[in-house]
Amino acid sequence: MAAAATTTATASYSTISPKHNVSLSTNNHHHFNKNALGFVSENPIPIRSLSLSCSRPAKHSMKVSATSAAPPVIETSKSSSDEVPTVVDVDLGDRSYPIYIGSGLLNQPDLLQRHIHGKRVLVVTNTTVAPLYLDKVVHALTVGNPNVTVESVILPDGEKYKDMDTLMKVFDKAIESRLDRRCTFVALGGGVIGDMCGYAAASFLRGVNFIQIPTTVMAQVDSSVGGKTGINHRLGKNLIGAFYQPQCVLIDTDTLNTLPDRELASGLAEVIKYGLIRDAPFFEWQEKNMQALMSRDPDAFAYAIKRSCENKAEVVSQDEKESGLRATLNLGHTFGHAIETSYGYGHWLHGEAVAAGTVMAVDMSYRLGWIDESIVKRVNSILKQAKLPTTPPEMMTVDMFKSVMAVDKKVADGLLRLILLKGPLGNCVFTGDYDRKALDETLHAFSKS
């Protein structure tokens, strides 16, 4: 296993050299036996007719089932390794899959093993996460399953390695290990690892099974769910990729114990997003419980993750390929991506850029007269409580924003569509029908001319 890493390494990955930390652990080869499970084909299935409404649905229209219909605070015995996980189902017909949420889930090998088809597994992880959890995951994959062979590939940590050169290391490892179509890829890490491993799984031999084991709040509440995978291009984020669903998502909330504070806060930007776009009661819960979240209260976190996954699963079930509704999950992301691309990966975390981007989207919504001033104030207040930025970096210019936003995936026939709040708390629109003057005013209010 590669370079030792501390729990603070992820927040300072800009110091990692790009070439030499791509550690292909060719000796990390574990061999055990396993009762081979039948291969489950991944034929595409119909998805529901799309709804372009993005206000929060009433409770009775919830499309998500959770095995424990839990009150706001549910976890009581986190140390038990036999704890029954909370399960949120992502409903996509034949491609439906469960999200398991709970404490100590990596100590329950059956949860992972029931989703492994074939005898070969490739774990894709990074230099920060590997020393912390790789052995544990390999054990969970193989204990009692002596037929299973596990390979691993350890990538350098950080958004700036989410590129084609690094992705090729995954293909190299898979091909050199002679993995075949019945193998399973396992993403162990944050959003970057999940996105890259997922895209590699979508493309290797034109598609193999994969499993998400997210270890950051960002990945647990957002990026590991819903099948968006991909890599960055030097001109913009996530411009190359695939919609490709995992076999399951396993969220062991204990992995947050090793997460740096800044990473934790970054993930909360996405939690706050769900409240703003479609779930006002969740936003109100966050306003009351932000202190508990910031102090890593496990019960509060378990609830925040579950509720976030439910929101995401509902949206993805209705609009897997982002024809409309799903785009609302990108509140603040168009402004945020411009910050990440212009400022350079490694300075700000994704959630930090999204936080500043959310403030800008909310500002623009207010300038358009679509929301009350009280919402502007509440958004600023909750982001500050989460210790997230509420303005872009000082170096940002209006032209930087415009240049990156022009290649955003939400541009259609040359028209930039944005997610903006409209109406009472918990309601938004995804639209290209707005006064360009409001966008210009927001850009000038938050960045240099």
Next chain:
Amino acid sequence: MAAAATTTATASYSTISPKHNVSLSTNNHHHFNKNALGFVSENPIPIRSLSLSCSRPAKHSMKVSATSAAPPVIETSKSSSDEVPTVVDVDLGDRSYPIYIGSGLLNQPDLLQRHIHGKRVLVVTNTTVAPLYLDKVVHALTVGNPNVTVESVILPDGEKYKDMDTLMKVFDKAIESRLDRRCTFVALGGGVIGDMCGYAAASFLRGVNFIQIPTTVMAQVDSSVGGKTGINHRLGKNLIGAFYQPQCVLIDTDTLNTLPDRELASGLAEVIKYGLIRDAPFFEWQEKNMQALMSRDPDAFAYAIKRSCENKAEVVSQDEKESGLRATLNLGHTFGHAIETSYGYGHWLHGEAVAAGTVMAVDMSYRLGWIDESIVKRVNSILKQAKLPTTPPEMMTVDMFKSVMAVDKKVADGLLRLILLKGPLGNCVFTGDYDRKALDETLHAFSKS
């Protein structure tokens, strides 16, 4: 537009320098208007339950509809630009699409324009095909449609450029041109261009529309139909890619007029394949008409292309993701890929390697006692008539074959499955259940120890 190319350039592409011939034609920017068509979403749909039988179905079970139920020789007025094309439908539910086949189809702009959604088009072609057909295609895309803008990217010609570095040129061009999700990619060229453009379309912004305009026999009878896209890895062919269906396939048989003889023969290897695996009457027709095909008789070619597309469409409709039946289309390809990978791209064409590989698969089938000697003789005879090789290059060793075949996509849990003939002409099996001794004997009979 880039370097001039002669009609014989494709057969000698090993002389093209990899770096300098990647010509990004940034000035090739055509601007016209077009009535914007509604965006058609590409939601996945159910595919049929799979049949693992691979003998030829009886006529009454044909899944393919063709608008002209044509006798063996159909085309009579090839010079008319208003000729009604033959249409073969690929039946994949919501993702179904037509294959248009006929003479002069590039002079019928409506055929292409009805499948263009959005206002932006990127034509992906190569240095050989661009000087011959790019202007014609741009005209067909834009005449009478002044809203449409066409960009183009001209790649170097040859299998050895079917790699990630060259693919990135397509992404670079698409992103620099600020294409958005409503754009359409058009593949103009042979199998390499179709595979690369298709994979680029599958991955750009997680998927945009694309159209295939195949200009070689190989692409017209096989690679442009069915949605297999991808690139090579230095360790093997087509190891990275996606299943991704086009909006339509447009086959203008007039493009064969500029195809070198060797390329023409290469495509016939796949035509012969359809007869062997599932269509004995077609094989018998080929035995009678090979001389007409070799002398480029347009009527014979129109029929061979139509019948090949019907066979391919039937198989793909039943098994889009290659769970079983579809693998039978790879008769001779496992041996052939080993030749291409070991011998180096650019020496032999794909169909040449497939021809030698087919002889090896037939030899092994005979050694297993699965077919009569008469089939062995007929296969050798028809391939020789088509001026295709019936033995691998002399440099091939048994170990070269074994090494490449070990990473073949048809390996499952370590077991190599092969397509072998079994029974009367027109019947085959896809199986890992064969005597290893027969494989060894075939490898030793056709290559050095």
